Amino acid sequence: MNFENSIDFAKQLDEEDPLRAYKNEFLFPEHGGKPVIYFTGNSLGLQPKTAQAKVQEVLNDWASLAVDGHFYAQNPWWEMHEQLSPKLANIIGAKPKEVAIMNTLTANLHFLMVSFYKPTPHRYKIICEEKAFPSDQYAFQSQLRFHGYDPQDGIIELKKRKGTHHWYTEDVLETIEKNKDTATLLLMGGVNYYNGQVFDMQSITQKAKECGLMVGWDLAHAVGNVKLELHKWGVDFATWCSYKYLNSGPGSLAGIYVNEKYLDQSNLNRFEGWWGHDKATRFQMQKNFKPMPNAEAWQLSNLPILSLAPQLASVQMFDDVGMGALVAKSQKLTNYLQYLLEHSQGFNRYFELLTPLKRGCQLSLYFKNKGREVFDAFSEHGVVADWREPGVIRLAPVPLYNSFEEMYLFAVILKNTLKQVYTL
Numbered sequence: 053m054n055f056e057n058s059i060d061f062a063k064q065l066d067e068e069d070p071l072r073a074y075k076n077e078f079l080f081p082e083h084g085g086k087p088v089i090y091f092t093g094n095s096l097g098l099q100p101k102t103a104q105a106k107v108q109e110v111l112n113d114w115a116s117l118a119v120d121g122h123f124y125a126q127n128p129w130w131e132m133h134e135q136l137s138p139k140l141a142n143i144i145g146a147k148p149k150e151v152a153i154m155n156t157l158t159a160n161l162h163f164l165m166v167s168f169y170k171p172t173p174h175r176y177k178i179i180c181e182e183k184a185f186p187s188d189q190y191a192f193q194s195q196l197r198f199h200g201y202d203p204q205d206g207i208i209e210l211k212k213r214k215g216t217h218h219w220y221t222e223d224v225l226e227t228i229e230k231n232k233d234t235a236t237l238l239l240m241g242g243v244n245y246y247n248g249q250v251f252d253m254q255s256i257t258q259k260a261k262e263c264g265l266m267v268g269w270d271l272a273h274a275v276g277n278v279k280l281e282l283h284k285w286g287v288d289f290a291t292w293c294s295y296k297y298l299n300s301g302p303g304s305l306a307g308i309y310v311n312e313k314y315l316d317q318s319n320l321n322r323f324e325g326w327w328g329h330d331k332a333t334r335f336q337m338q339k340n341f342k343p344m345p346n347a348e349a350w351q352l353s354n355l356p357i358l359s360l361a362p363q364l365a366s367v368q369m370f371d372d373v374g375m376g377a378l379v380a381k382s383q384k385l386t387n388y389l390q391y392l393l394e395h396s397q398g399f400n401r402y403f404e405l406l407t408p409l410k411r412g413c414q415l416s417l418y419f420k421n422k423g424r425e426v427f428d429a430f431s432e433h434g435v436v437a438d439w440r441e442p443g444v445i446r447l448a449p450v451p452l453y454n455s456f457e458e459m460y461l462f463a464v465i466l467k468n469t470l471k472q473v474y475t476l
């Protein structure tokens with residue numbers, strides 16, 4: 053599509069946008085009496101307007117029913133999560149029985165590694181991307197130590213080529229092939245949090261499976277952002293958080309995916325709790341664990357319902373829109389932002405775009421100098437973005453609530469900021 057650098061053109065794109073009404077479904081923080089331009093849905097998604105009513109409903113049921121709310125609330129608490137599984141399954145390309153809602157992301161990485169990281173003296177290494185999100189690195193290191201291996205030697209990092217800012221799929225596949233005799237698990241981010249790159253999850257999964265590895269994906273930056281087909285790709289397991297693109301509120305419940313082929317494997321290691329026990333007999337309080345026939349067998353505890361409630365509100369929107377329409381808008385919106393950044397009076401002299409074309413909505417800009425000053429200056433004009441050392445500004449236009457007009461307005465703010473900071 054041929055873009056134009058003008059407010060009229062941006063407004064026209066908004067008029068033509070089939071998802072434009074969704075912006076009004078979210079609450080925006082304000083700056084100087086006006087809604088901010090919010091670019092940090094990759095960190096914490098905005099609050100859907102319907103979230104408060106969902107939480108209030110739980111509070112009301114708790115007040116009026118107390119313990120009976122578990123079974124007699126409007127949305128009985130003990131099975132509230134079941135409404136979410138089919139919708140989340142659509143978002144990640146899985147069967148509903150392959151999905152469960154539980155814990156938080158890092159906790160799930162550990163619980164899933166209990167089942168899917170099975171080191172032996174010959175094959176014990178974990179393959180991940182270099183500079184993986186720190187929590188993932190700590191999880192891998194502590195799992196290796198727990199099993200008696202040295203993290204220094206037990207983690208194989210997928211490297212970027214010298215002088216580039218992204219990974220090449222062929223290099224990833226080659227590293228898997230080279231290490232297939234000692235590696236047992238590939239576990240990495242589907243979308244890299246720093247440069248916004250979407251990995252070729254299908255080819256990487258296929259290669260790692262051919263090489264006999266278990267394959268897991270951390271989907272923190274992928275879920276609700278890019279199209280996923282976990283089941284079709286033959287992924288073994290995955291986990292994600294719900295507070296970024298899924299807009300479910302700070303620290304809200306995470307999700308897991310477990311490939312259906314593992315659901316009836318009784319010899320699989322798993323840390324278990326009563327909420328993973330067969331629902332029909334759970335409250336008979338029997339000694340022997342009978343797993344749920346789905347991924348809920350991994351659930352441990354009864355769920356924090358106040359944290360689950362906003363997720364019902366948000367995930368419904370994804371269900372209404374569908375990932376196809378969402379991704380179509382997302383690509384147009386991010387392409388427009390990139391176009392504006394590249395066509396506004398030589399902006400790109402001051403920064404380098406780290407994000408490759410295989411991306412979700414995020415663009416990461418690297419400023420060689422004065423990046424922090426640029427960030428602070430545009431923040432004062434009501435732009436909420438994300439700063440990462442040593443000079444990276446991450447911008448994530450979110451298709452459900454960002455508009456094309458905002459991309460244009462941001463480009464104008466950035467132009468003025470650059471003039472101010474670099475005294476042009």
Ligand SMILES: Cc1ncc(COP(=O)(O)O)c(C=O)c1O
Nearest residue numbers: 156157158185187241245272293
């Ligand atoms: C890629 C990735 N992995 C793990 C985490 C940690 O998530 P949590 O604090 O929910 O465990 C995050 C948080 O932002 C993340 O982006």
